[in-house]
Amino acid sequence: MKNILVIGATGQIGSELTMELRKRYGNDNVVAGYISGAEPKGELKESGPAEIVDVTDASNIENVVKKYQIDTIYNLAALLSVVAEAKPLLAWKIGIDGLWNVLEVAREHKCAVFTPSSIGSFGANTPHVKTPQDTIQRPQTIYGISKVTTELLSDYYYTKYGVDTRSVRFPGIISNITPPGGGTTDYAVDIYYAAVKGQTFICPIAQGTLMDMMYMPDALNAAINLMEADPEKLVHRNAFNITAMSFDPEIIYHSILRHYPDFKMIYDVDPLKQRIANSWPDSLDDSCARKEWGWKPEYDLERMTKDMIDKLSIRLKK
Ligand code: AKB
16 A cells, blocks of 8 residues: 655645545545645645645655655655746755755655656757657756756665656646646646636747647656556656647647637747747657656647636636
8 A cells, every 4th residue: 555745735736646646545545745825725635634744844754754654755846947047046945955855754764756857857959859868958947957956866866775766857737727837838728728718818938939748637647657667667767758749839829729719819928938948849759658667648739628628618617
């Protein structure tokens, strides 16, 4: 039986990952770790245990791990790319000092650890088309630098101490429940809200800027299936390229137009977001993940668009 701690359980990925893990492993076996001021609400709060877990406080993490006899930690504490540029020291403190704390507790208490990396771990001189699994990673954002460090530190704890660390490089994640905050790929979520609300969408990313994206159900499957994968088959660990689709603003706009023919989009490019987006891949090669642990996404753009619009139409009417 697994006992799981999700750190960052009220964030965009954490809120849905916690519920999915509870579905698969039982409500009582998944602890929602949140920071003060971001308390769980509704089903997340009612369906299972929750504890304050501040990733920057090692003894706080250790107490929760001991109390619930945790054997697997999903460490989702991080600032996204745009907000990290505004607060680089905080981004490092949460992303890297926090990771040290998690890895040390994991070493001591024999926990497996999943800490996501991102397409942000690549930089302007990375090959941009079908970016290989093993390639140049020289990002120039603090987010990217912390993600490369996350990958290296996680591998280090595996090779030096045998801590079972595993990770994926998430592309932009699109979901209809908890909105993201402060990312470069957020526009691909915001555009659906604008369409469903009948508003004109002001796009901060320029036409022609391709980035990898993924619908939340596939992102959840990726994290859980990787942690369940047979370790004998893993050649890589931290972190696997995964993708489900690659599009620019025009492509997603046209997929929404099929449902809302009057929907309007205009461009007002945000220079910081654009600079970050330009440095990220156009498309990832995820063949290692497919081969080593059977990664396969279920949602393409059309299927995701339909589901986003169906779900948001119901939610936004309430
Ligand atoms: C961001 O845009 O910062 C994130 C990411 C791709 O890592 N969504």
